[in-house]
Amino acid sequence: MSVATERNNVPDDRGSIDFSGLGKVFGNGTQALRDVDLTVNSGEFISIVGPSGCGKSTLLRIAAGLDVPTTGTSRVGDGVIGFVFQEATLLHWRNVAQNVELLMELQGVPKKDRIERREEAVDLVGLGGFQRHLPKQLSGGMKMRVSIARALTLNPEIFLFDEPFGALDELTRERLNTEVTSVFANRPFTGMFVTHNIFEAVFLSTRVVVMSGRPGTILGEVEVPLPFPRPLGLRFDGLFTKLVSEVSSLLREGAQ
Numbered sequence: 001m002s003v004a005t006e007r008n009n010v011p012d013d014r015g016s017i018d019f020s021g022l023g024k025v026f027g028n029g030t031q032a033l034r035d036v037d038l039t040v041n042s043g044e045f046i047s048i049v050g051p052s053g054c055g056k057s058t059l060l061r062i063a064a065g066l067d068v069p070t071t072g073t074s075r076v077g078d079g080v081i082g083f084v085f086q087e088a089t090l091l092h093w094r095n096v097a098q099n100v101e102l103l104m105e106l107q108g109v110p111k112k113d114r115i116e117r118r119e120e121a122v123d124l125v126g127l128g129g130f131q132r133h134l135p136k137q138l139s140g141g142m143k144m145r146v147s148i149a150r151a152l153t154l155n156p157e158i159f160l161f162d163e164p165f166g167a168l169d170e171l172t173r174e175r176l177n178t179e180v181t182s183v184f185a186n187r188p189f190t191g192m193f194v195t196h197n198i199f200e201a202v203f204l205s206t207r208v209v210v211m212s213g214r215p216g217t218i219l220g221e222v223e224v225p226l227p228f229p230r231p232l233g234l235r236f237d238g239l240f241t242k243l244v245s246e247v248s249s250l251l252r253e254g255a256q
């Protein structure tokens with residue numbers, strides 16, 4: 001079987017992700033993933049749910065090129081990749097504006113463009129007016145907004161999220177979910193979002209992918225045919241509830 005991680009350079013395919021027969025065994029013998037077949041087309045937003053330790057983060061890291069599969073192939077479009085981690089990972093001595101500019105500074109983006117892109121990203125995540133605040137003056141939700149804004153400045157075609165809102169209270173999580181869908185509606189990208197929260201998965205996505213326990217493989221998928229941007233009240237919609245229960249059933253079947 002061939003083993004590879006490739007970046008596609010087909011222009012229309014810059015945001016696509018394709019895993020075929022993907023497996024991952026770590027050096028200590030832990031098998032995290034087996035036979036993962038998954039295609040994400042440009043402009044789709046998928047969420048991945050599954051039991052703890054089933055390899056969700058590993059899959060995301062492989063998509064980002066931060067890890068390599070031991071079997072199968074991973075083909076990822078050659079568009080810019082944005083990665084938002086579980087922690088906001090801000091530099092505590094830099095204010096919001098300086099943190100948001102960080103990746104652009106590292107890329108050598110000229111000051112004028114940096115400011116323009118920073119302000120646009122800060123506005124998109126609702127942080128206008130907080131540019132001079134230091135991380136210690138921000139709530140957990142605001143820190144995650146800074147982290148998202150920092151990734152947005154690179155105009156990613158592929159946006160990978162590793163359970164970024166897991167540590168936040170429910171109301172803050174809901175607010176940030178709404179903001180992510182409005183960013184997605186304003187500036188489309190290919191999204192891959194790892195979460196334990198089924199409501200969050202359905203709310204954010206065009207498709208929810210359910211994984212089995214370790215070694216993780218794909219148990220099934222649920223399409224989410226709801227338009228963007230998505231209002232907060234969507235959570236009370238009949239179709240939304242039905243989709244949540246479909247994802248929940250798939251997860252429970254996998255746990256048996």
Ligand SMILES: Nc1ncnc2c1ncn2[C@@H]1O[C@H](COP(=O)(O)OP(=O)(O)OP(=O)(O)O)[C@@H](O)[C@H]1O
Pocket residue numbers: 026027028030031032050051052053054055056057058059214
């Ligand atoms: N570098 C590593 N070396 C050895 N084992 C690892 C490594 N990274 C992850 N694992 C193991 O691989 C399995 C999958 O880990 P991963 O973090 O991808 O799961 P996850 O589904 O994201 O978990 P969670 O939902 O708890 O965040 C786990 O058993 C984990 O302990």
